[in-house]
Amino acid sequence: MSPGGDLTVGVILQAVYSDAFPAPSDNPALHSTHYPDGAVVHYDFQAHTLSTTLPDGTSVTVAPGKVTSNAEDTECTGNLLVQKNLIVNGFVALNAGMNVQAGKEGRPAAVIKGSMHATVDVTAAGISLVTHPHSGVKKGDDESGGPK
Ligand SMILES: [Fe+2]
Numbered sequence: 001m002s003p004g005g006d007l008t009v010g011v012i013l014q015a016v017y018s019d020a021f022p023a024p025s026d027n028p029a030l031h032s033t034h035y036p037d038g039a040v041v042h043y044d045f046q047a048h049t050l051s052t053t054l055p056d057g058t059s060v061t062v063a064p065g066k067v068t069s070n071a072e073d074t075e076c077t078g079n080l081l082v083q084k085n086l087i088v089n090g091f092v093a094l095n096a097g098m099n100v101q102a103g104k105e106g107r108p109a110a111v112i113k114g115s116m117h118a119t120v121d122v123t124a125a126g127i128s129l130v131t132h133p134h135s136g137v138k139k140g141d142d143e144s145g146g147p148k
Contacts, residue, residue: 002010029046038055051061134144
């Protein structure tokens with residue numbers, strides 16, 4: 001803008017939003033960065049929420065007390081320690097074994113609701129389910145003794 005047409009005293013005004021070029025948000029607490037590839041990073045300093053969205057729609061949101069990701073896959077290349085409960089709604093594959101400690105307050109280490117299939121054997125207190133013998137067995141209608 002040049003008052004009186006004198007360009008030597010002209011000033012450059014900031015762009016003004018319009019219907020043709022609307023503001024990216026009407027929230028003054030929301031700071032956004034839009035990248036040429038379509039990626040967007042938002043931080044709302046009133047809601048204390050940080051979110052980022054990539055061009056393919058993958059997003060991560062960090063909000064007070066919660067991190068949410070819609071990524072199809074999440075990979076952790078190091079150890080993962082979960083201090084509280086772990087709830088899995090999908091299939092679990094443990095590819096290198098597992099060690100389950102006894103539950104708190106005398107609860108069992110594991111409860112399986114449904115059938116369990118072992119391809120080799122199951123051992124309980126040192127007794128093999130597959131190979132344990134029975135004592136006091138006679139052919140006939142008698143029941144065997146307990147497993148050894
Ligand atoms: Fe048996």
